[in-house]
Amino acid sequence: xxxxxxxxxxxxxxxxxxxxLLPIVGDKTMLAQTVDRVxxxxxxxxxxxxxxxxxxxxxxxxxxxxxxxxVVAEPMGxxxxxxxxxxxxxxxxxxxxxxxxxxxxxxxxxxxxxxRQLLTVxxxxxxxxxxxxxxxxxxxxxxxxFGYIEQAGPWKTIAGRPVMTVKRFxxxxxxETAKGYLASGRYFWNAGMFxxxxxxxxxxxxxxxxxxxxxxxxxxxAAVKAAGxxxxxxxxxxxxLQKISVDYALMEKSTNVVVVxxxxxxDDVGAWPAIAKHFTPDAAGNVLRGLAMVENGSGNIVVSDxxxxxxxxxxxxLVVVHTPTATLxxxxxxxxxxxxxxxxxxxxxxxxxxx
Amino acid sequence: xxxxxxxxxxxxxxxxxxxxLLPIVGDKTMLAQTVDRVxxxxxxxxxxxxxxxxxxxxxxxxxxxxxxxxVVAEPMGxxxxxxxxxxxxxxxxxxxxxxxxxxxxxxxxxxxxxxRQLLTVxxxxxxxxxxxxxxxxxxxxxxxxFGYIEQAGPWKTIAGRPVMTVKRFxxxxxxETAKGYLASGRYFWNAGMFxxxxxxxxxxxxxxxxxxxxxxxxxxxAAVKAAGxxxxxxxxxxxxLQKISVDYALMEKSTNVVVVxxxxxxDDVGAWPAIAKHFTPDAAGNVLRGLAMVENGSGNIVVSDxxxxxxxxxxxxLVVVHTPTATLxxxxxxxxxxxxxxxxxxxxxxxxxxx
Numbered sequence: 098x099x100x101x102x103x104x105x106x107x108x109x110x111x112x113x114x115x116x117x118l119l120p121i122v123g124d125k126t127m128l129a130q131t132v133d134r135v136x137x138x139x140x141x142x143x144x145x146x147x148x149x150x151x152x153x154x155x156x157x158x159x160x161x162x163x164x165x166x167x168v169v170a171e172p173m174g175x176x177x178x179x180x181x182x183x184x185x186x187x188x189x190x191x192x193x194x195x196x197x198x199x200x201x202x203x204x205x206x207x208x209x210x211x212x213r214q215l216l217t218v219x220x221x222x223x224x225x226x227x228x229x230x231x232x233x234x235x236x237x238x239x240x241x242x243f244g245y246i247e248q249a250g251p252w253k254t255i256a257g258r259p260v261m262t263v264k265r266f267x268x269x270x271x272x273e274t275a276k277g278y279l280a281s282g283r284y285f286w287n288a289g290m291f292x293x294x295x296x297x298x299x300x301x302x303x304x305x306x307x308x309x310x311x312x313x314x315x316x317x318x319a320a321v322k323a324a325g326x327x328x329x330x331x332x333x334x335x336x337x338l339q340k341i342s343v344d345y346a347l348m349e350k351s352t353n354v355v356v357v358x359x360x361x362x363x364d365d366v367g368a369w370p371a372i373a374k375h376f377t378p379d380a381a382g383n384v385l386r387g388l389a390m391v392e393n394g395s396g397n398i399v400v401s402d403x404x405x406x407x408x409x410x411x412x413x414x415l416v417v418v419h420t421p422t423a424t425l426x427x428x429x430x431x432x433x434x435x436x437x438x439x440x441x442x443x444x445x446x447x448x449x450x451x452x
Numbered sequence: 453x454x455x456x457x458x459x460x461x462x463x464x465x466x467x468x469x470x471x472x473l474l475p476i477v478g479d480k481t482m483l484a485q486t487v488d489r490v491x492x493x494x495x496x497x498x499x500x501x502x503x504x505x506x507x508x509x510x511x512x513x514x515x516x517x518x519x520x521x522x523v524v525a526e527p528m529g530x531x532x533x534x535x536x537x538x539x540x541x542x543x544x545x546x547x548x549x550x551x552x553x554x555x556x557x558x559x560x561x562x563x564x565x566x567x568r569q570l571l572t573v574x575x576x577x578x579x580x581x582x583x584x585x586x587x588x589x590x591x592x593x594x595x596x597x598f599g600y601i602e603q604a605g606p607w608k609t610i611a612g613r614p615v616m617t618v619k620r621f622x623x624x625x626x627x628e629t630a631k632g633y634l635a636s637g638r639y640f641w642n643a644g645m646f647x648x649x650x651x652x653x654x655x656x657x658x659x660x661x662x663x664x665x666x667x668x669x670x671x672x673x674a675a676v677k678a679a680g681x682x683x684x685x686x687x688x689x690x691x692x693l694q695k696i697s698v699d700y701a702l703m704e705k706s707t708n709v710v711v712v713x714x715x716x717x718x719d720d721v722g723a724w725p726a727i728a729k730h731f732t733p734d735a736a737g738n739v740l741r742g743l744a745m746v747e748n749g750s751g752n753i754v755v756s757d758x759x760x761x762x763x764x765x766x767x768x769x770l771v772v773v774h775t776p777t778a779t780l781x782x783x784x785x786x787x788x789x790x791x792x793x794x795x796x797x798x799x800x801x802x803x804x805x806x807x
Contacts, residue, residue, distance in 0.1 A: 108761075390803075392793040393786070406463075406778040406806045410793050411786025415767070419779050423761040424772075426781055431748075431766025438747040438765050448745075451761045 098180060098289075099128050099148045099156050099202035100171060104439050104452075105368040105432070108423035109400070111452055117203035118155045121366060122375040126159040128202040135200065136162070137213045138220070145169060145187055146202070147180050172332045177289070178306060178346035179338040181298070182313040183331075189295045190321050196223045199291045199343075204365050205375060211361040218258045219292040219357045225253070229301060229348065230292040231263070233285025233356040234363045239275035242367060244268050244287035244344055247278075252355050263354035266344055285356055287344065288363060298347070305350040309339040369416040370429040373398055383409075389417075398429070423451050453535055453644075454483050454503045454511050454557035455526060459794050459807075460723040460787070463778035464755070466807055472558040473510045476721060477730040481514040483557040490555065491517070492568045493575070500524060500542055501557070502535050527687045532644070533661060533701035534693040536653070537668040538686075544650045545676050551578045554646045554698075559720050560730060566716040573613045574647040574712045580608070584656060584702065585647040586618070588640025588711040589718045594630035597722060599623050599642040599699055602633075607710050618709040621699055640711055642699065643718060653702070660705040664694040724771040725784040728753055738764075744772075753784070778806050 103116030248261035278284035320330035389399035401407035458471025603616035633639035657665040675685035744754035756762035
């Protein structure tokens with residue numbers, strides 16, 4: 098899944114170059130890193146990238162070794178349940194009983210070895226029973242920005258790794274609730290990483306999202322069983338699909354969900370301040386990328402590419418990002434306020450070009 | 453006098469484009485504004501600009517209507533006493549008994565009418581007696597960044613304006629002393645604006661700075677009375693002149709000094725934070741120049757030219773200046789720390805080009 102707008106990384110990210118098409122952390126784009134990571138488990142010819150029209154070229158460039166046809170653009174965003182349905186149909190067309198993983202393309206995972214182990218366990222779990230498998234992240238803080246997965250108890254051990262049954266999916270909690278989840282030891286963060294066989298997820302659509310299922314069936318008939326194929330079916334039918342998240346449409350309602358506790362590092366790098374932990378800071382605790390300097394300051398993140406010098410003097414805990422078109426200055430603890438700025442840009446015909 | 457480095461306005465100011473060659477306040481460069489201001493009192497052909505080799509072309513461009521030969525470059529900076537001596541010799545060559553004004557080219561004065569009145573009064577004072585005339589600025593705060601002039605009492609009234617005798621020139625005081633100066637009502641800021649006749653200032657050099665006087669006499673002989681003229685005399689002799697300020701060499705030691713109390717507005721615009729009072733802020737109290745935006749912040753100064761967007765989000769009282777080559781972010785109350793940054797740039801061969 099590589100269709101996000103990544104507006105929280107403005108001004109580096111924009112409509113055509115969102116977070117997963119940038120080397121926010123590391124030298125390659127986050128999509129390329131994701132493809133490389135998965136390619137250790139899944140042959141490249143079986144990796145699909147779902148993206149948007151605006152990002153189609155960028156995603157093809159960032160997906161080395163993938164057939165161009167495996168990079169598929171949604172005609173418009175219809176949330177994650179429709180994307181899940183599209184992925185299911187693309188795989189079903191090739192192999193009706195195959196297992197597939199749904200994975201976000203903009204997360205940072207450094208421990209590739211452990212990741213591939215756990216992804217393999219998840220595939221084996223999905224192939225061993227009619228279950229919806231999810232990879233759950235062990236919480237390290239009472240985060241209120243993620244949904245949570247409550248486990249019910251042991252289900253199986255696969256390749257020496259425990260897999261748990263799931264009691265429930267819960268949406269983003271408030272701070273107090275999140276603290277309780279963390280303390281209980283029974284909850285995982287929902288990182289949106291799922292593995293299932295085509296017939297199992299199809300049955301879940303049929304049982305829990307019948308309206309969306311009907312739309313998907315219609316699209317399958319138009320694409321696979323009629324003339325014109327996907328190039329006709331996608332623009333005609335995809336935009337009519339129900340717009341709903343996969344968590345709400347399937348996961349919260351299904352009773353056959355299991356969770357593989359993820360033992361690799363994981364970070365969704367939600368905004369600029371989150372990049373700090375992926376870089377070695379200077380002696381004063383500043384993260385400097387490109388031609389960036391800090392004089393008498395600490396805790397700053399300064400990103401300055403293309404030979405432009407960006408200097409912070411006498412200030413702490415700022416994010417300063419310079420690109421050839423725009424510069425952002427925001428205190429780390431105010432990074433969420435970028436959204437209000439971007440709304441003002443979107444509403445101003447003269448400044449819209451900076452998005 | 454247009455030879456300052458203006459490093460306090462980095463990154464807009466640099467060696468070839470210092471403060472007086474920038475439109476820091478207003479649409480014209482500060483030098484052009486100064487020339488226009490003086491031109492109401494002194495014919496353009498009698499206005500000289502003293503500058504550096506690096507700024508010679510810039511100063512000629514910024515001095516419309518002045519003969520190119522009136523823009524003179526010092527071969528190297530030798531402080532204000534040597535510059536004063538050079539100015540004296542340049543005027544003496546044309547008119548041995550003329551009165552001349554020494555004026556900085558990087559101050560902001562909006563009230564041009566009153567300025568011209570007072571400059572005329574200063575010229576009349578200088579022509580009426582053998583005195584060194586200075587224009588003194590009425591202090592509005594206990595500033596520690598300026599030298600002060602203590603008046604001794606009334607001297608004359610010229611065109612209805614009082615002119616006072618001067619008791620002493622004093623160097624930059626500490627905070628307590630400055631408060632006492634302000635409270636006494638007897639002190640003026642020394643803005644470095646002087647008017648005197650050639651023979652009077654020459655006598656002052658002879659009496660109080662004999663070493664420098666000897667050097668000036670030698671340069672005069674080489675330039676005016678020998679072949680080769682200034683183009684030979686300046687590079688040969690100017691670099692050997694004693695390096696000393698005019699305040700220390702002449703003003704602190706002379707007993708024939710009078711002061712014209714300046715009744716026009718005056719600002720030396722010493723650093724970025726000082727530009728705020730010359731612009732109308734937005735509703736939240738931010739000064740925005742060029743394509744600059746502030747979202748949820750106040751008291752910021754944001755300067756962004758050349759079509760580049762610079763946005764400050766959730767921060768107060770910052771100075772953010774973007775130029776095509778460099779960007780500066782500094783809290784207003786830390787602006788003096790730019791000097792440490794510029795020293796680091798000067799010491800780094802790879803970054804020296806940003807000065």
